[in-house]
Amino acid sequence: MAWLNQVAQITLINLQNVPRRLGTSLVIVVGIGGVVGVLVSVLAMGEGFRHTLASTGRSSRVIMLRAGSDAELSSGVAREQATLLAGLPGVARDGEGRPLASAELVVMVDLPRKGQADPNNVPFRGVQPAAVTIRDEVGVVEGRRFQRGVREVMVGRKASRQFAGLDVGSRIAFRDSDWTVVGIFVTGGDVHESEIWADAEVAMSAFRRTGFQSVTATLADGSAAGVAGLKEAVSRDPRLSISVLSEPEYYARQATILSRLIGVLGYSVAAFMAVGATFGALNCMYSAIASRQVEIATLRAIGFSGAPVVASVMIEALLLALVGGAVGGGLAYLYCDGASLSTLNFNTFSQVAFDFRVTRGLLARGYATVCN
Known part of the structure; x- marks a missing residue:
């Protein structure tokens, strides 16, 4: 409990001193926010396309x-x-x-x-x-x-x-x-x-x-039985070389290729940005620690051990990253959700117009990116 108490006290001191290190703190927030914002925006495009096709048709x-x-x-x-x-x-x-x-x-x-x-x-x-x-x-x-x-x-x-x-x-x-x-x-x-x-x-x-x-x-x-019955009726007639699909099944298949492509693209771009943001955050944290050598030495001198100091620095970085993720996700929601776009459907080679769709799941993925 004493160890956790030391971590909490040092973390509180660090957060109170964030305004003094506003520049380095903003680098972390902006870097992580950019990663989350781009990832959510790109995935929102894929989710909007998938939702547009998947919502087409009825099972009847x-x-x-x-x-x-x-x-x-x-x-x-x-x-x-x-x-x-x-x-x-x-x-x-x-x-x-x-x-x-x-x-x-x-x-x-x-x-x-x-x-x-x-x-x-x-x-x-x-x-x-x-x-x-x-x-x-x-x-x-x-x-x-x-x-x-x-x-x-x-x-x-x-x-x-x-x-x-x-x-x-x-x-x-x-x-x-x-x-x-x-x-x-x-x-x-x-x-x-x-x-x-x-x-x-x-x-x-x-x-x-x-x-x-x-x-x-x-x-x-x-029902599914009705679709199966129609398929059987078609298969029994030699004059018909026809496949029967329920509308949701047909349009879900149409969405598969582009949704996967957008997902791969989104995670690839976000991965490159995440690497850059991570190195930027690490550099800022190293600079912050170097500039706080006297402060850290003072904490050690008055009885705080080294592990709580290190843990408090990591907690500070994580909290700043979470703030950046919230900012990035919020901006993606404000500027992308509901925005209209048209893109090529690779199954039909035609333009499909759809709206970006920022969901709670996409925002959660953005936060998961921060945590990882």
Whole structure:
């Protein structure tokens, strides 16, 4: 107990003298704060991207692709197959007996970001009338929905904020065809807000396509058993070479590659910064100890042993590092959380707009970095 009492007393004295060593103390705080801030900011980008894709879809919906395809762009579903898939037992129906299934075309169109000239791949989705009923989270916040049989589009809110020429009333040209933007829609912040939607038949004509990329359907039984039952029904039909995935499973797979890449990048950058911050902190602490030789000798002379002195110096450094971590994490939260960005989805090679997401878990990782 006497040893701990000595540590507490010396630590209190050291902290009271921090204003006299403000320069060296700030080096530690700023260095550690920079490491934590950068790490949390980079990981927040990966977390935002992962959350955007992972939050897309519901377990009661499935997406059906050509067997062996891992993304809609690499898939192909013939018209005949799309009709068969919509009529399978297990697919829910509306009040008039029509299947809640939408065969969809997905292509990439070139649009520049606002304030830039270089084009980016933006997903253009042709949907059937049931698409909005299936995805009941879709809501038009400005303008109206596109009309069937007309070259009109409605644009996801994130896409309208990120890319040029997507305001309501604007006319945009794709593949020698002009389209009018008639509405802005939201889907709860998921990946569909990065897309442009139009009538599937008009889109197929404009882009000279004869088939679809996928079929999205609502299940009568939205449980895992319902998904398994639909998979079994598909596998029994020799005319269908189709894979069936629940929407959460499909979009979670889409997020894997980039989330891992961002994680590796974030920890790599933070590791280099941490090495520099550690050497800076050690140098400052050595300088502080050297400048306090008389103070330390006095403490030894009045009866304090060497171990408590060393422990108090380490505790002081740890407390300053924790302050730096709190500052870095706080700044990352203030300036990054909710900030919008678009990046390339390596599975589809299209731009996905998302928001940075600073969570408690990311802040805890930042503090763990300090402690380690």
